[in-house]
Amino acid sequence: MSRIQLALNVDDLDSAVQFYSTLFQADPAKRKPGYANFAITDPPLKLVLIENPGHGGTLNHLGVEVESSPQVHAEIARLSQAGLFTEEQIATTCCFATQDKVWVTAPDAEPWEVYTVLSDSETFGTAPILATGEAVPDDEAIAVCCGAAENATAPGAPCCG
Template sequence: MSRIQLALNVDDLDAAIAFYSALFNAQPAKIKPGYANFAISDPPLKLVLMQNPGHGGTLNHLGIEVTSSSVVHAEIARLQAADLFTEKQMGTTCCFATQDKVWVSGPDQERWEVYTKIADTDSADAPATCC
């Protein structure tokens, strides 16, 4: 199953977790220092919260979570054929997970990633900047 990812900067992670838990009637799938994510089934959404004081309420990035690395590689080929700028990151550690991903920028420089999670990790590559 693919789902849209919405990564938000938040000032207060605990307050954001409480709010989104109530809003989506769901508990976080992962909580780490300065980071939490929700895997919402209805609507299909990966909600990522990144503590980034002074930037709360702003968009960090957008994404599409896909089921496998082969889908990421197919998206790389498709995006390159469409002449969209791509930045590949294979086996990268970000947001407390090892991921394969490709990045593109929209016409207003909004950052989108198409990614798959390979494994969970206990470390992050600075969640406010890796994604």
């Protein structure tokens, strides 16, 4: 089963979790410091809440969660063949999960990801290693976690689901 993902920035994670738990009659599927996600059955939705004080009520990014890596790779091929620029992240650790994903950007600059979760992680993300052998600085690593740095909403702000 595929489902749409909606990632929102929230000012206060606790109050947002309480509200969305009531609205969707569901508890979070995953809760970590500054992060929560809901796997809503009806309607099929992956709701991601990212604590980002001062940016609450804004869109962080959108996505489509699919069941497997072959589906992600099929989307990479399909989107590339259609002429869209894709940014691929294979076996990346992001949002407390190891994922395969591909990013595309809509005409009005909304970032979309098609992804599958390979496993859970105890860390928000992993900083990639630059060609120089150095790790990306922590404040930039979070932006890299969710595609291009322009997906970040504020310096050091988490950005993905």
